[in-house]
Amino acid sequence: MKKPKAIVLVAIFLGAAALGGAAVPLTNHPQFCASCHNIRPSYESWVKSSHKEVECVTCHVRPGVEGFIHDKAYAGLKDVAIYLFGTPTDAHNLQATVSSEVCIGCHRAILRVSEVSTRDLPPPVKDVGLVMGHRKHMEAFAKRGQGEGCTTCHARVVHEQPIKGYPVVIPRGHVAVDGKPYYPDHPEGTKLRASAMNDCFRCHDGKTEHEGKLLSKKCETCHLPDKIGDFLFN
Structure with a gap:
């Protein structure tokens, strides 16, 4: 009886890993960031800037595990939750930390x-x-x-x-x-x-x-x- 449970758990883990593997590159793309309307002005200024070849996550997500967990996963999910269920910050009051x-x-x-x-x-x-x-x-x-x-x-x-x-x-x-x-x-x-x-x-x-x-x-x-x-x- 324990074997099927183990198989299910492994399947769930592999499915989550596959989903994450597909989601991370997608959410790394600047156009994904721009899909939030209050971020759009930042995107439009970025495409005209001297850093237009540098993706958002390169500056806004610190390298390493801690940076990925806090700056990418936690902050990203928080922003999505606010965008969908809360009141997004006005574009003129946005603040972001760049290490x-x-x-x-x-x-x-x-x-x-x-x-x-x-x-x-x-x-x-x-x-x-x-x-x-x-x-x-x-x-x-x-x-x-x-x-x-x-x-x-x-x-x-x-x-x-x-x-x-x-x-x-x-x-x-x-x-x-x-x-x-x-x-x-x-x-x-x-x-x-x-x-x-x-x-x-x-x-x-x-x-x-x-x-x-x-x-x-x-x-x-x-x-x-x-x-x-x-x-x-x-």
């Missing part, structure tokens, strides 16, 4: 860079240069322990459009204080607007301290002093 480990997996070389060559910068930032250490920022974020990381500055790189003639999306701090202020096309009070309004001065405000030193709010802290004045105020 810095995922970003560094592709962009590790940036940690060795303390000065970005002008030839590698988008215009017009290339006119003023960029002197900053990404590694120092990542180490500072880790010490602050406030969940900051790559997306603290680069959250808009995939799901926003370039502004003011830039060919790529860059942190707003590079253009926040020039003669033509930029304001994002998101409703007041939404999380996406708050995120888009973040700039270098969220930390470099002349008041915040790190390791006993005030973080300067002068633009020449990160840009070439003899160029920055003309760039900002002409």
Whole structure:
């Protein structure tokens, strides 16, 4: 009598494995993500972005078993349940966590860079240069322990459009204080607007301290002093 039960259990297990094996590739496809109407704007911005060849799960699901279980299975089922039976979050208030480990997996070389060559910068930032250490920022974020990381500055790189003639999306701090202020096309009070309004001065405000030193709010802290004045105020 026990043998048929064992066969049934094995059959159920194999069936579940086969179903999962078919479902995972299907749910990994960006168009599956876009089937939720409140995610559609994010999908439409992604297909126009510099990361359009990178699938959603590459950034939003951490590698490894823990990442698959929490970021893919648990979060995915939760989103589906909310979409079918609850009230989906408004598109302008969506938030997603992208681990810095995922970003560094592709962009590790940036940690060795303390000065970005002008030839590698988008215009017009290339006119003023960029002197900053990404590694120092990542180490500072880790010490602050406030969940900051790559997306603290680069959250808009995939799901926003370039502004003011830039060919790529860059942190707003590079253009926040020039003669033509930029304001994002998101409703007041939404999380996406708050995120888009973040700039270098969220930390470099002349008041915040790190390791006993005030973080300067002068633009020449990160840009070439003899160029920055003309760039900002002409």
